[in-house]
Amino acid sequence: xxxxxxxxxxxxxxxxxxxxxxxxxxxxxxxxxxxxxxxxxxxxxxxxxxxxxxxxxxxxxxxxxxxxxxxxxxxxxxxxxxxxxxxxxxxxxxxxxxxxxxxxxxxxxxxxxxxxxxxxxxxxxxxxxxxxxxxxxxxxxxxxxxxxxxxxxxxxxxxxxxxxxxxxxxxxxxxxxxxxxxxxxxxxxxxxxxxxxxxxxxxxxxxxxxxxxxxxxxxxxxxxxxxxxxxxxxxxxxxxxxxxxxxxxxxxxxxxxxxxxxxxxxxxxxxxxxxxxxxxxxxxxxxxxxxxxxxxxxxxxxxxxxxxxxxxxxxxxxxxxxxxxxxxxxxxxxxxxxxxxxxxxxxxxxxxxxxxxxxxx
Amino acid sequence: xxxxxxxxxxxxxxxxxxxxxxxxxxxxxxxxxxxxxxxxxxxxxxxxxxxxxxxxxxxxxxxxxxxxxxxxxxxxxxxxxxxxxxxxxxxxxxxxxxxxxxxxxxxxxxxxxxxxxxxxxxxxxxxxxxxxxxxxxxxxxxxxxxxxxxxxxxxxxxxxxxxxxxxxxxxxxxxxxxxxxxxxxxxxxxxxxxxxxxxxxxxxxxxxxxxxxxxxxxxxxxxxxxxxxxxxxxxxxxxxxxxxxxxxxxxxxxxxxxxxxxxxxxxxxxxxxxxxxxxxxxxxxxxxxxxxxxxxxxxxxxxxxxxxxxxxxxxxxxxxxxxxxxxxxxxxxxxxxxxxxxxxxxxxxxxxxxxxxxxxxxxxxxxxxxxxxxxxxxxxxxxxxxxxxxxxxxxxxxxxxxxxxxxxxxxxxxxxxxxxxxxxxxxxxxxxxxxxxxxxxxxxxxxxxxxxxxxxxxxxxxxxxxxxxxxxxxxxxxxxxxxxxxxxxxxxxxxxxx
Numbered sequence: 001x002x003x004x005x006x007x008x009x010x011x012x013x014x015x016x017x018x019x020x021x022x023x024x025x026x027x028x029x030x031x032x033x034x035x036x037x038x039x040x041x042x043x044x045x046x047x048x049x050x051x052x053x054x055x056x057x058x059x060x061x062x063x064x065x066x067x068x069x070x071x072x073x074x075x076x077x078x079x080x081x082x083x084x085x086x087x088x089x090x091x092x093x094x095x096x097x098x099x100x101x102x103x104x105x106x107x108x109x110x111x112x113x114x115x116x117x118x119x120x121x122x123x124x125x126x127x128x129x130x131x132x133x134x135x136x137x138x139x140x141x142x143x144x145x146x147x148x149x150x151x152x153x154x155x156x157x158x159x160x161x162x163x164x165x166x167x168x169x170x171x172x173x174x175x176x177x178x179x180x181x182x183x184x185x186x187x188x189x190x191x192x193x194x195x196x197x198x199x200x201x202x203x204x205x206x207x208x209x210x211x212x213x214x215x216x217x218x219x220x221x222x223x224x225x226x227x228x229x230x231x232x233x234x235x236x237x238x239x240x241x242x243x244x245x246x247x248x249x250x251x252x253x254x255x256x257x258x259x260x261x262x263x264x265x266x267x268x269x270x271x272x273x274x275x276x277x278x279x280x281x282x283x284x285x286x287x288x289x290x291x292x293x294x295x296x297x298x299x300x301x302x303x304x305x306x307x308x309x310x311x312x313x314x315x316x317x318x319x320x321x322x323x324x325x326x327x328x329x330x331x332x333x334x335x336x337x338x339x340x341x342x343x344x345x346x347x348x349x350x351x352x353x354x355x356x357x358x359x360x361x
Numbered sequence: 362x363x364x365x366x367x368x369x370x371x372x373x374x375x376x377x378x379x380x381x382x383x384x385x386x387x388x389x390x391x392x393x394x395x396x397x398x399x400x401x402x403x404x405x406x407x408x409x410x411x412x413x414x415x416x417x418x419x420x421x422x423x424x425x426x427x428x429x430x431x432x433x434x435x436x437x438x439x440x441x442x443x444x445x446x447x448x449x450x451x452x453x454x455x456x457x458x459x460x461x462x463x464x465x466x467x468x469x470x471x472x473x474x475x476x477x478x479x480x481x482x483x484x485x486x487x488x489x490x491x492x493x494x495x496x497x498x499x500x501x502x503x504x505x506x507x508x509x510x511x512x513x514x515x516x517x518x519x520x521x522x523x524x525x526x527x528x529x530x531x532x533x534x535x536x537x538x539x540x541x542x543x544x545x546x547x548x549x550x551x552x553x554x555x556x557x558x559x560x561x562x563x564x565x566x567x568x569x570x571x572x573x574x575x576x577x578x579x580x581x582x583x584x585x586x587x588x589x590x591x592x593x594x595x596x597x598x599x600x601x602x603x604x605x606x607x608x609x610x611x612x613x614x615x616x617x618x619x620x621x622x623x624x625x626x627x628x629x630x631x632x633x634x635x636x637x638x639x640x641x642x643x644x645x646x647x648x649x650x651x652x653x654x655x656x657x658x659x660x661x662x663x664x665x666x667x668x669x670x671x672x673x674x675x676x677x678x679x680x681x682x683x684x685x686x687x688x689x690x691x692x693x694x695x696x697x698x699x700x701x702x703x704x705x706x707x708x709x710x711x712x713x714x715x716x717x718x719x720x721x722x723x724x725x726x727x728x729x730x731x732x733x734x735x736x737x738x739x740x741x742x743x744x745x746x747x748x749x750x751x752x753x754x755x756x757x758x759x760x761x762x763x764x765x766x767x768x769x770x771x772x773x774x775x776x777x778x779x780x781x782x783x784x785x786x787x788x789x790x791x792x793x794x795x796x797x798x799x800x801x802x803x804x805x806x807x808x809x810x811x812x813x814x815x816x817x818x819x820x821x822x823x824x825x826x827x828x829x830x831x832x833x834x835x836x837x838x839x840x841x842x843x844x845x846x847x848x849x850x851x852x853x854x855x856x857x858x859x
Binding site: 202227 | 478479522565572750785788809819
């Protein structure tokens with residue numbers, strides 16, 4: 001009889017922990033690798049690779065608990081498939097990257113798709129996780145229940161930490177039922193007007209689940225009970241998009257395969273206050289999340305882009321291109337950076353985990 | 362950086378009283394420094410009044426500059442500092458330190474900015490939870506987390522405890538409803554955690570600070586996310602003749618793809634106590650009562666209530682009753698919200714537990730609990746957030762009767778251990794504070810605790826902020842390891858007992 005999955009994953013975890021412990025003793029830097037979909041944003045040259053795709057498998061899934069626990073190397077596509085059998089989903093709609101994107105990567109890079117606007121980010125659905133710290137110790141934080149306030153929230157702290165605060169080995173996500181139905185409406189409307197309109201709608205009890213604007217076209221996705229969608233459509237107006245076209249559109253944003261993301265050149269991701277005015281920067285813009293996530297193709301200098309992002313209540317990440325030496329992540333004020341460095345040292349005293357990533361450290 | 366040497370989480374206050382008071386008076390108005398015993402007395406405990414301690418000094422800063430100055434004084438003199446809001450906490454998290462300063466943030470009580478288009482409100486930490494919803498009601502918005510103390514509790518306290526409430530299954534905890542906080546470390550550094558955009562630069566310090574029980578930083582501004590108020594709300598009561606059936610019904614509702622706005626459970630004794638207290642017209646012969654609430658558009662509510670009813674009937678509900686109007690819906694909730702004081706009339710004292718368990722284990726854990734309570738001769742009443750699996754067993758006792766509290770405490774410790782054993786946690790929403798600090802040793806091993814201590818040291822190396830709370834020092838757990846063998850019967854000499 002084959003050993004249960006959790007036992008075999010525990011064995012893999014222990015092996016990885018031993019590798020990290022050895023690296024810690026030898027002061028050997030490690031480069032954590034999941035599906036490799038975000039390699040361009042991490043410093044690819046630093047450290048010895050540590051392959052985490054070996055942590056592959058769903059460990060526990062109880063639909064009535066709304067919780068799924070899986071190894072960090074499990075492809076998100078597999079998670080999606082398992083959940084779909086029970087009409088449930090990961091509400092933050094992470095990119096699947098043709099089956100390459102993993103559970104641990106979705107946490108480390110805090111990837112969220114169109115539904116992140118209303119449903120919440122990856123971090124909002126982390127209930128707990130297991131990780132290996134920079135000394136090679138296996139640790140568990142949070143749990144498998146929805147409410148848990150024991151200890152500092154080291155689990156959610158991993159979201160967007162890019163593997164710098166531990167090797168994530170196992171994650172428990174809160175999941176939600178899939179909506180019964182979805183409809184997408186389309187409006188020909190300028191950017192400033194679209195930003196205003198979308199945020200007015202968001203302040204009303206409407207079944208909104210996603211929004212995007214580019215090239216004078218606003219698309220709004222509604223999700224929920226069919227009768228509620230019908231009445232919301234009457235209220236919002238616009239033109240209903242064909243179901244297949246709609247599905248393709250949201251998929252292309254989720255996976256960043258939309259034509260906007262094609263080709264070389266500099267690409268920025270700005271996370272700003274959704275109601276912030278239209279950016280005063282040259283180039284092309286596509287926005288999602290009610291205006292909170294703005295993609296920008298521009299050759300404007302990094303300092304200008306970042307200053308605009310700060311003025312708009314947020315920060316800017318250089319996703320692609322840019323001048324050599326431009327930081328990927330938005331730089332932190334010196335005293336705040338020092339605080340971040342002390343947090344890093346608390347978990348990884350030898351600074352062996354993903355050194356140089358994220359580059360705000 | 363040594364990794365296991367953070368046991369110095371308990372700071373030692375060096376300065377003598379006169380030096381401390383003089384330093385505080387130099388940075389605060391005279392009436393903001395309380396030294397008379399009578400003036401300090403109201404601050405000796407929070408909502409868990411069994412744990413009391415008189416602080417050396419109480420300070421009442423009125424703005425961020427004064428908060429910063431107090432922090433810098435404490436940092437310079439190496440004196441412990443405990444910050445508090447309105448003192449409604451239920452875990453002793455705001456109990457003063459006898460060597461230190463107690464800082465009330467009650468005077469920072471202004472709503473600074475409401476942005477209806479962005480659906481946010483920026484407020485000072487002393488603003489009451491309910492006051493936010495009241496202030497934004499005219500925009501059709503509200504702040505979702507609603508701890509039962511929402512009339513009185515402060516938003517700063519909610520941030521410190523990551524407070525929940527009856528609607529968090531659908532709308533999340535405090536951590537899900539914050540946009541940004543402005544905070545100060547013990548050395549006076551002002552920083553933002555979170556941002557007005559969907560995420561912030563750097564680590565997710567907002568998640569780290571939320572629920573950190575005042576150990577990492579002091580919050581001076583909170584920007585909360587507001588939601589559109591649902592157009593329609595419907596509540597129903599479902600009665601069961603058996604708690605296990607009711608527990609199964611809760612799991613079945615979720616499994617059917619329904620996320621109710623509220624899903625609360627009261628057992629027979631709790632139902633009868635609440636009925637006698639507020640006359641909510643509850644069915645007093647039920648062994649378990651579920652309050653199920655749906656909200657949203659009229660269509661969503663109609664669809665959801667019908668599906669919920671079908672699940673409840675299939676699970677064996679003996680009676681299902683819809684609220685006929687808003688007045689009756691509020692009456693359903695009045696009984697639930699008054700359940701604690703109602704139970705309080707049944708015995709001179711009660712002890713409230715806050716463990717969370719997987720929903721599927723609800724029935725089994727409740728029956729185990731009734732069995733153990735019977736063996737120990739302790740009366741237990743259950744009223745809780747069933748949808749979240751967040752138990753609030755109330756253990757009744759009489760502190761005046763010898764042995765009564767000791768039996769209660771044995772049961773309390775066993776219940777918390779049971780919660781961990783079935784895959785849950787020792788605290789769902791009340792926090793660890795001083796009350797459950799020993800139970801932390803059950804839930805976390807020393808390596809995990811050392812990470813908490815390391816994070817603490819990253820913010821507050823001398824351990825001045827709220828010492829002795831939330832995260833136990835490693836040697837404490839080591840000593841407790843022996844204690845647990847003896848079933849928790851050894852009291853901790855440094856903690857006051859009631």
